Amino acid sequence: MMRQPQICKGAPMAPRKLYAGAKLRETRSRLGLTQKDFAARLGVSLPYLNQMENNNRPVSTTVVLALAQEFGFDVTELGSGDAERMVSDMREALADPVFSDPPPLSDLRLAAGNAPALARAFLELHAAYRQTHERLASLDEALGRDDAQTQQSPWNEVRDFFHYCDNYVDAVDRAAERFGTLDKPGQTVTDKARSALQDRGISVVLADTDPVRQFDRERGILQLSSRAAPETRSFQMLLQLALLTQDKLFEATLDLARFQSDEARAIAKIGLANYYAGAALMPYGAFLAAARDQRHDLERLANRFGASIEQVAHRLSTLQRPGAKGIPFFFVRVDQAGTITKRHSATHMQFARYGGACPLWNVHQAFETPGRFLRQLAETPDGIRYINLARDVSKQGGSFGAPVRRFAIALGCEVKHAEALVYADGLDLDTAQAFEPIGISCRICERTDCHQRSIPPLERRLTITPDARGVLPYEVG
Known part of the structure; x- marks a missing residue:
C-alpha cells in the first residue's frame, strides 16, 4: 500500500512522491499495449509515460485515476511493499563480509524499483552462495550432500x-x-x-x-x-x-x-x-466481515470460526485480495532462540532472513507471560509507527513427559489503523516516547545508541576509544 506521510509536530511534511515504473511496465505488458496506446488511454504524452516507466517522474494523480477508471486497476498495488522488501533483503545480504564495499542505499532502491527481476536474481545468487558456504563449513554435511551444491x-x-x-x-x-x-x-x-x-x-x-x-x-x-x-x-x-x-x-x-x-x-x-x-x-468474505465487525479480536474470531489463535493471526495477514483488501498486517512466529520460523509482511515492516529478530520486540517477552496478549507501540528506523501484538502459542505434547513445542507469534500493523483494532484501546498513540525504537537486525539497523546492539551496523564508521567505555565498546559514526 502507499505509505502515508508521517504526522509530526511542527512544519507539515510534503506527501511522498509515488514512483512505480516497474508496476506501470508490468501492467502495460499484461494488457498487451504499446507505449503509444497505453499513453493515449491514460491521457498523457508518450515522452511523459516513458519518463514515468523509467522512474524519472512520479506517477501523477491523473494517471492513478485513469488506471482505476480505464482498466479497473487496484491503485493500492502501485505502492506495494515489494520494492521496500527487496531493498531490505538486499541490504541484509550485502552485510555479508564477502562484500567489502557495498553500494549505497540509493542504488539499491534504484535497482529494486527499476529492475526487480535483477534484484531477485541477486538475492537468489547470494542465497545459493550462503548455502554452499555453509555446506562446506560442515564436512559431514558436505560429504552427505554432493548434489545441487549451488541451489537455494x-x-x-x-x-x-x-x-x-x-x-x-x-x-x-x-x-x-x-x-x-x-x-x-x-x-x-x-x-x-x-x-x-x-x-x-x-x-x-x-x-x-x-x-x-x-x-x-x-x-x-x-x-x-x-x-x-x-x-x-x-x-x-x-x-x-x-x-x-x-x-x-x-x-x-x-x-x-x-x-x-x-x-x-x-x-x-x-x-x-x-x-x-x-x-x-476461515472463508475470505465471511472472515473479513467478521474481523472488521469484531475489531480484529483474535479470541472472538477463533471462537467464531473454530480456529486457533495462531491460525486466526496468520489468516489476517493473508487478506490481500485485490478490490477487497483487509488491514495490511505482518505476522511472524519465533522459537525460544528468537529464530523466525514463519514470517509474512503486507506492511513496510521487514524481518531478518538470517538470524533472529530485534531483541527489543515484544514477541520475545511473550514466553515470560504464557496465555496473555502483550501490546507494544513501536517505531522502525524509517519513522513508521506500528502497534504490535504478541502471544505465546506453545504446543503441549498431549501426555506426561511429552516435549512442549514453544513458540510465540506477533501480529501488527501501522498505527494509522489503530481505530480498527480493539487492542489499541487505551494506548497513548500521540506521545512519541510511547513508541519503542525497534529495528530489523543489528547489521542493517542504523540506530547508534541501542543498548541491545550485538554487532556494528553496516555502512557506518566506528570509533574505538581505549580510555572510555559507554553502552557499547565503540562509537558509531
Whole structure:
C-alpha cells in the first residue's frame, strides 16, 4: 500500500512522491499495449509515460485515476511493499563480509524499483552462495550432500515464493472459500469436510497416537490424534481433503512458480494445502466481515470460526485480495532462540532472513507471560509507527513427559489503523516516547545508541576509544 506521510509536530511534511515504473511496465505488458496506446488511454504524452516507466517522474494523480477508471486497476498495488522488501533483503545480504564495499542505499532502491527481476536474481545468487558456504563449513554435511551444491535451500525458496506473492494465492483462496461457504443450517466446515471425505470412501477416526495426522490410502482411513486440539484436528482434516481434491489446482500453481528442485515443489504443495485448509476454515468474505465487525479480536474470531489463535493471526495477514483488501498486517512466529520460523509482511515492516529478530520486540517477552496478549507501540528506523501484538502459542505434547513445542507469534500493523483494532484501546498513540525504537537486525539497523546492539551496523564508521567505555565498546559514526 502507499505509505502515508508521517504526522509530526511542527512544519507539515510534503506527501511522498509515488514512483512505480516497474508496476506501470508490468501492467502495460499484461494488457498487451504499446507505449503509444497505453499513453493515449491514460491521457498523457508518450515522452511523459516513458519518463514515468523509467522512474524519472512520479506517477501523477491523473494517471492513478485513469488506471482505476480505464482498466479497473487496484491503485493500492502501485505502492506495494515489494520494492521496500527487496531493498531490505538486499541490504541484509550485502552485510555479508564477502562484500567489502557495498553500494549505497540509493542504488539499491534504484535497482529494486527499476529492475526487480535483477534484484531477485541477486538475492537468489547470494542465497545459493550462503548455502554452499555453509555446506562446506560442515564436512559431514558436505560429504552427505554432493548434489545441487549451488541451489537455494528448498525451504527458503518456498518461503520466498509466499513472501513475494504477499502470502495471497487467489485461485487457491477462492476455491477454499467456495468449499468453506456452508449451505446447510447448523453445519460446520468440519462437518462438511468429514462428509466430503466419506463421499470418497474415507473414514475419519480418532486414536491416542503421536502423529497428528496419518492417512492410509489403501484402507481409506484418515487417523487423527485425540491428543491434538479440536481446531488442529479440523485443520488437518481440511488439509488432507485439499491434497485429495485440489491436486490439479495445486499443480497448475506450482508450474507457474518454477521451483528449482523437486524438494521445493513438494514443500510448496504442502504449503498450498495448508493455505487451502486455513482459507476453508476461515472463508475470505465471511472472515473479513467478521474481523472488521469484531475489531480484529483474535479470541472472538477463533471462537467464531473454530480456529486457533495462531491460525486466526496468520489468516489476517493473508487478506490481500485485490478490490477487497483487509488491514495490511505482518505476522511472524519465533522459537525460544528468537529464530523466525514463519514470517509474512503486507506492511513496510521487514524481518531478518538470517538470524533472529530485534531483541527489543515484544514477541520475545511473550514466553515470560504464557496465555496473555502483550501490546507494544513501536517505531522502525524509517519513522513508521506500528502497534504490535504478541502471544505465546506453545504446543503441549498431549501426555506426561511429552516435549512442549514453544513458540510465540506477533501480529501488527501501522498505527494509522489503530481505530480498527480493539487492542489499541487505551494506548497513548500521540506521545512519541510511547513508541519503542525497534529495528530489523543489528547489521542493517542504523540506530547508534541501542543498548541491545550485538554487532556494528553496516555502512557506518566506528570509533574505538581505549580510555572510555559507554553502552557499547565503540562509537558509531
